[in-house]
Amino acid sequence: MNRQIGILANRKGAITHVIVGDAKGIFIPPLEDYPLGKRPLRGLRLIHTHLNDEPLNKDDITDLSLLRFDVIAAIGVRGGEPVHLHIGHLVPQSGTTTPDTDREKTYELQSPKDFYNHDFDFIPFIAALEDEFERSQGFVISGAVKRKEQLRPGPGMQRRGHEYGPEYGSEKGQQRGEPSDERAILVSVSTDARHDQEDSVDELAELARSSNVTVLEKVIQRPKQINPRYLLGEGKLKDLVITAMNRGATLLIFDQDLNPSQIKAINELTELKVIDRSQLILDIFARRAHSRDGKVQVELAQLKYRLPRLSGKGTAMSKLMGGIGGRGPGEMKLEIDRRRVRDRITLLEKELKSLGEARRQRKARRVENKVPIVSIVGYTNAGKSTLLNALTRSRTFVEDKLFATLDTASRRLRFPHEREVIITDTVGFIRDLPKDLVAAFKSTLEELEDADLLLHVVDISNQRFEQHMTSVDTILKDLHLEDKISLLVFNKSDLIPPEETAYLSQRFHAIAVSAVDNSTFAPLLSAIEAYIFDEKREAAKV
8 A cells, every 4th residue: 555554542452543644654633532631641552554664753752742642653564564663652751861962851762673573561561651650750740731632634734743622721720829830831932133032031930930830941942934823833832842741831931922823823732821921911910919909900901911812713603793694593602702801891991990080089189288209110029119118117018029019009208397208109110011901000100190200210130120221211101201200229239249339320320229228228318309399409410
């Protein structure tokens, strides 16, 4: 026939599939009846022919790793007769790497055996191998990663290519504030040579840590051209899946924003939950919002983000279009979901408007009492809340994580001569802040318009502090606040040498402080007082 032949057999030895391929290879059929679940191996072995007595090749190893067969065996055929038996199987991670690579080998190939005279006994072998997997601490199987279905290869697929069905996992288990058991691989794909991927991925890792996600590995790729379907090349993505399976990953987090079709395509190929940077930030906000203002704004941003990502049959199958072909049983579930989301968005926008009215009333009282307002702004985790607590001797929530503060806090700061100001702490900024989130928090950020002075707090100990300053300035510009009087404050000055602090403060015309050392506050307080109360504000410039 000059075609490769293959069979799939289960643990009982029953043949579940017979596959007839071509001269180059075979296609693996859907395996929805044999899901992985929490098992390290699928419970199926693949036995197939190689027409020129070839050993197991890269495609075989990819199948073994992606589909997690018990074993994969190739019967080497020459002249129409079987000659050798080539066997490969997965091995649990031991924590060591091979001499010729920095990656740990995840499979093992046995030496070729005489087809008519071999001693490979499958049943005791697989029992011992599975026990070894279960004992291994390096291999983690999560119930969040479940195989649902496999799709038959389409016309654009390579031989032996695979596509996998989606299983997104439940978000209900991610209760706010609870530790997460998610284990993630971070992925960044960019063709922009000016884009500092390493710094951006490091920041993504901090975001993941703030969401209690364990980061297993970081993958950075700079392709000549972005794959419109997967971002990564399909081969690179399959390598990533193998890594994810062997590291026990449950989640892929992309540093770039993904459109709905990309999320779906990557999810189908990898069978892992896939999110992007924006979705991770939204998750952090959902965990950290405590006030009614914050909760409403975060839910609104989440719904606006998810609405275009609700996938289904599309408008072509809609029962809402009317006319010929539009009559029938009514709305599909997808359309009902979309309508409910739109209704909820409308309700939240009304509530946000009502909460905004309450803020305007508080503003009116402050204006009537003629109390000046100083607002603290800055990159997330720059120490804004710590500085507020130290200046006003208050106890707002502080944590060494990104976006620890979401809810605006206002405190009174007293000066000599019976003078005082209201000092407010705002949500931290970050580069590439999701547009839906900026829009949702716009009503809160609009309070910055009422400020008489902005304190732009910068973590001077962070090596990317200049990029952080630029990101904050960009967001302030987007909010049309670039002309607002601001005072640059370099925080965490105790973490760098004094001479470097002095140089940077002079270069950027900033005031250096350490929020954990009250003795450093005198220049800052004098500058605030001069800006607010001195008619000759030029005297306050550093």
